[in-house]
Each structure stands twice: as structure tokens, then as C-alpha cells.
Amino acid sequence: MSQKIFIKTFGCQMNEYDSNRIYDTVKKIGYIKTDKYEEANCYLLNTCHIRNKAKEKVYHEIGRVKKLFKSKKKPLVIIAGCVAQAENQEMIRREPYIDLVIGPQSYHKINNTILNYIDKQNKFEETEFDAISKFDYLSKIKNELGKVSSFLTIQEGCDKFCHFCVVPFTRGPEYSRPFSQIIDEAKSLVDSGAKELILLGQNVNAYNNKGTRLSNLILEIEKISGIKRIRYSTSHPKDMTEDLIEVYKYSKKLMPLIHLPVQSGSNKILKLMNRKHSIDRYLEIFYNLKEINSNIEFSSDFIIGYPGEENQDFEDTLNLIKRVKFINSYSFIFSPRPGTVAAGLELIDKKISNKRLEKIQNQLFENQIIKNKSLENKILNVLVENLTDDKTQVFGRSEYMTPVIFDGKKNDIGKIIPVKIRRSNRSTLFGEIIDNSNQKVA
Numbered sequence: 001m002s003q004k005i006f007i008k009t010f011g012c013q014m015n016e017y018d019s020n021r022i023y024d025t026v027k028k029i030g031y032i033k034t035d036k037y038e039e040a041n042c043y044l045l046n047t048c049h050i051r052n053k054a055k056e057k058v059y060h061e062i063g064r065v066k067k068l069f070k071s072k073k074k075p076l077v078i079i080a081g082c083v084a085q086a087e088n089q090e091m092i093r094r095e096p097y098i099d100l101v102i103g104p105q106s107y108h109k110i111n112n113t114i115l116n117y118i119d120k121q122n123k124f125e126e127t128e129f130d131a132i133s134k135f136d137y138l139s140k141i142k143n144e145l146g147k148v149s150s151f152l153t154i155q156e157g158c159d160k161f162c163h164f165c166v167v168p169f170t171r172g173p174e175y176s177r178p179f180s181q182i183i184d185e186a187k188s189l190v191d192s193g194a195k196e197l198i199l200l201g202q203n204v205n206a207y208n209n210k211g212t213r214l215s216n217l218i219l220e221i222e223k224i225s226g227i228k229r230i231r232y233s234t235s236h237p238k239d240m241t242e243d244l245i246e247v248y249k250y251s252k253k254l255m256p257l258i259h260l261p262v263q264s265g266s267n268k269i270l271k272l273m274n275r276k277h278s279i280d281r282y283l284e285i286f287y288n289l290k291e292i293n294s295n296i297e298f299s300s301d302f303i304i305g306y307p308g309e310e311n312q313d314f315e316d317t318l319n320l321i322k323r324v325k326f327i328n329s330y331s332f333i334f335s336p337r338p339g340t341v342a343a344g345l346e347l348i349d350k351k352i353s354n355k356r357l358e359k360i361q362n363q364l365f366e367n368q369i370i371k372n373k374s375l376e377n378k379i380l381n382v383l384v385e386n387l388t389d390d391k392t393q394v395f396g397r398s399e400y401m402t403p404v405i406f407d408g409k410k411n412d413i414g415k416i417i418p419v420k421i422r423r424s425n426r427s428t429l430f431g432e433i434i435d436n437s438n439q440k441v442a
């Protein structure tokens, strides 16, 4: 009888990618994914350390699992991801309901770890930094999920040590996968139905494997005939090199939305954060790209209320948002992460941070509404990803990643369809198919 695994994923796109690869791996030892926790013989939590109180949330979740399985046979409980990496053995000591703890650089060892546990009932923690072996193993796996838009990790880890961030501690130093391994995986994803690839890395534009850079990868991947769109995330302004900027002149498949986290509009705060870039450099990148293609848009991440942020620093951030007209961005109030430099700094008044966050989010929402409104009555190319939940329409994405809903058919999935936008709200565009596509696409 096959075993059932329930995988719950917290956090970023990299975790989503990792969860899929973990599933590809455990399938080899007979696990089948289930969406019904009550059927599971194995409960795997892929955790994220970015959010506040991440560790406590994991123990809370385990408490919930314990209750869910109170009158059933206990499942094998595995904690994966960045909390697993940061806490390692401590997790099994604190919560004996946990059986295995496995860090992000050890997923290639998960089958042996599970089989060893089943055989000997040895609780185990596997948290070495071993990115090279991991990708050597994982690259041999065929992805069978068949998604239209698929993640592809090309780089992991970070050497930048921003003062607020745990990634350098949980994901280890920067590592770039070999060029040919990535191209092979891209081809395999396309063979299994992917039309869009989102290249992932904690510092994706720091990609450098024996001198080949992200720009080289993009140009090589777009030669694969089944690929219609390429995106990458998450970038650092410091690694926005000239070759990467120039690639926007030549690439036909690279999408015109750039997620480039700035975190703050104040040079003083960027220095306190140890961000290693200035606002002048950020704006230089922005204007250079706009000159290449005026339709390029930027999205970003913002940390509000970082220790030391004064009113003028906050106003600088607000002004930057108005100037760059960021869309699709994320903003959070600073919260300290144990083990980081910023963890020991004096917090600013919560009421002030809340007010500032509200102002920032209102501005970001306004930018998004204006952008979406500007697309009404225009024709957009939409890559169709799936049917809507009620199966009456189809759901796709514009070049700017904005969801678009229209009356399409099941066989539109995977195609790029010209859609005339009829109305919009902040998060979604609604349109209709244009039969005669002689009209100009925006």
C-alpha cells in the first residue's frame, strides 16, 4: 500500500519550489501527495524564517497536528525549511512529536533519512550546507507537475548579510548551479508543460557559474522553443550589472516587470541596514531600464520602521514610491530576527510604524489601481494558467503578473491569448477575448 504525504508550505517561492522537489523525491519511495491531512502517514512542514515569530508558529502548527491526529495513528512528522535549519536538534528536544528535521541544503538526503527512521526509529536532524550534492541529485528528477508557470531554482544562499535578514544563516553562502544543469532542467520543465519559467534565487542576479551570468542564462533559455515567458526573482540592486540591464534590449521573452527590493528610500537607513547600494544607484538602474523599454515596471519590498528611521527617512521612502511608481510590492513593519545584527537595536514606537505602514500601503495601492485602470480598453497578451475555481472562466496573467479573468476555454490553458480589458480592481483585470486580433497589443 502506498504511503500518503501531506505537505504544508510556508513562505516564499523558493519554498514552493523546494516542496515540489521534495515531493518528486519522496515519490520514489512510494509517497503519494494528499490534500487531506486526515489520510496522511507523513506530515511535512516546509517552514519559513522570514516572518515574525516563525519558530513559535511552527510549534503552534505541530500542536494543531497533534490534536488532528489525537484519535488516529501518529504520522511521521518532518520539519523542513529555514526554521529547521536555524533550530536543528533543538526542535526534536523541545517537541518530541517531531520525528525528523531537515534543512534546505539536505533535501537530496530525505529518502534515506525517512527510510532510516522507518527502519530504526532514530529521530534525526540533517542540516549540513551541501548545495552542490543537493542539486546534483535533484537535477536528475523529472518534474511531473505539468504547471504552465514553473519555478526553477538557479541560485541559493546569500553573502550580503543585510542586518535584518536570516537568509545567510539559514540558506548558507551564495551558490550558483551549473549552467548546463539548469538548461537541462528547463527543457525537462518545458517537456512537462511549462510555458513560463520563473528563475529563482535568494540573490538570483548574483548568479555566476564559471563566468556565466543570469543574462547568459536568459538568452540560452529563450532558445527553447516551448518557452513563452521568462521571469526572475529575487534580485539585489548591487548585482544589477550592465549585461543584465542590456539583456532587456535583446531578449524577446523576458517580462517587463522587475522585482528589485529597495527596502528604504533613505540612504541613511540603507547604510544602517548594510544594504550595499544607494538610492542614486537604484534610480540609475531604473532610468537606464526605462530608456531601454519605457513599458518596464518595478516592484519592490519595503521595511518600514527600521531602527533609526526618522520622519525624513520615511518621507524619502514615500517619495521614492511616488517617483518610481512601484506596482505589486510588499511592505512590512520591521521585526527583529534572532541572531541578526538588527535584533539588538532599539525599536521605534509601534504607533508611528503602523501609521507609516498605512501611508506606504495606501500609496502602493494607489499606484496599482492607476496602473490597472490605465490598462482598461487595451489589449493584453495573457498567458492562460488554469480554469477559475468555479470552472466557468479561465485565469491567466498579464506581462506584469496581474491576474486576468475572462471567458476562455479549457484548451486555452498554456496559450497566450490577446484579451481586451473591460474593467479592473486593485488586484485583478477582467476582459474578453478579441476575435480579430489586428488590433495593437499594449
Ligand code: SF4
Residues within 6 Å of the ligand: 158, 159, 160, 161, 162, 165, 166, 167, 168, 202, 203, 236
Ligand atoms: S541580500 Fe536579500 S537574502 Fe541577502 S541578506 Fe540581504 S535581504 Fe537577506
